[in-house]
Amino acid sequence: MKGIFISFEGPDGAGKTTQIKLLKDYLEKKGYEVLVTREPGGTNISEQIRSIILNKNNIEMNNITEAMLYAASRAQHVSELIKPSLEKGKIIISDRFVDSSIVYQGIGRNLGIDFVKSINDMAIQGIMPQITFLLKISPNEGLKRRFSSDECNRLDMEKVEFHNKVYEGYLELESLYPERIVGIDASRSIEKVHEEIIKIVEKKIYNV
Numbered sequence: 001m002k003g004i005f006i007s008f009e010g011p012d013g014a015g016k017t018t019q020i021k022l023l024k025d026y027l028e029k030k031g032y033e034v035l036v037t038r039e040p041g042g043t044n045i046s047e048q049i050r051s052i053i054l055n056k057n058n059i060e061m062n063n064i065t066e067a068m069l070y071a072a073s074r075a076q077h078v079s080e081l082i083k084p085s086l087e088k089g090k091i092i093i094s095d096r097f098v099d100s101s102i103v104y105q106g107i108g109r110n111l112g113i114d115f116v117k118s119i120n121d122m123a124i125q126g127i128m129p130q131i132t133f134l135l136k137i138s139p140n141e142g143l144k145r146r147f148s149s150d151e152c153n154r155l156d157m158e159k160v161e162f163h164n165k166v167y168e169g170y171l172e173l174e175s176l177y178p179e180r181i182v183g184i185d186a187s188r189s190i191e192k193v194h195e196e197i198i199k200i201v202e203k204k205i206y207n208v
C-alpha cells in the first residue's frame, strides 16, 4: 500500500478528536493529502451501524451483538474507504480502529481477545495502522472532559470499573506492540501533546 495509516486510541475524552484535527491541519499545510475518519463510522453504512450501537435506548444489546456490529461497521469502512484511500497514497487518520474492539469488547466486556480478533480478521483484510497514538489519561479525567463537552453515548454510561478495565487493556496492548503503539501523556496541554505527535509523524513519513 502506498499511503500511511495512522490511528488514535485511548479512553473516552482523552483528546483524540482534538489532536486529529490539529494533525490534519499541520499535514495539509505541508502539502499532504489527508483523510480523517472514525470508528464506528466513516462511511454511510458504517455511520448507520454507529447510531444503532451508541443509541442510549438500546440497553438490551447483547455483548456479542455489540462486538459484531463494531466488526460489521469496520468491514464496510475498510473496504469502502480505508483500503481504496491507502491505494491512492493518502494519509488516513482514523479516530479508533480494531484496538478499540480488542480492549472494549475483548477485555471490557470479557469476550476475550481471541474471539474479538477472529470476528475482525475478515473485516480488516490484513490492514493495520503503521502508527497508533495511544492518548494516555486516567478514565476519570477523560470522562470529566467528555461530559463537559458533549452528549454522552451508551458506552460512556458504563460504570467507571468498565472504563478502568478498558484502560488497563490499552496499557497491555501498548506493551505487546511497542513498534506500532506510541503512548502519549494526554494529561498535558493540547499544544504539548500536538508537538509530540508531529515529531513522531514527521519521523515516520521521512522513513517511508
Ligand SMILES: Nc1ncnc2c1ncn2[C@@H]1O[C@H](COP(=O)(O)OP(=O)(O)OP(=O)(O)O)[C@@H](O)[C@H]1O
Pocket (backbone or CB within 6 Å): 010, 011, 012, 013, 014, 015, 016, 017, 018, 019, 145, 146, 148, 149, 186, 187, 188, 189, 190, 191, 193
Ligand atoms: N489536552 C487537553 N487538555 C484539556 N482539555 C482537552 C485536551 N484535549 C482535549 N480537551 C477537551 O476535552 C474534551 C474531549 O476532547 P475530544 O473530543 O478531543 O476527546 P476524544 O478522545 O475524541 O473523546 P471521545 O472518545 O469521547 O470522542 C473537549 O472539550 C476538548 O476540547
Ligand SMILES: Cc1cn([C@H]2C[C@H](O)[C@@H](COP(=O)(O)O)O2)c(=O)[nH]c1=O
Pocket (backbone or CB within 6 Å): 012, 038, 039, 040, 070, 096, 097, 098, 099, 100, 101, 102, 104, 105, 153, 155, 156
Ligand atoms: C471502534 C470502537 C469503539 N468503541 C467505543 C468507544 C467509545 O466509547 C464509542 C465510540 O465513541 P467515540 O465518541 O467516537 O469515541 O465506542 C468500542 O467499544 N469498540 C470499538 O471497536
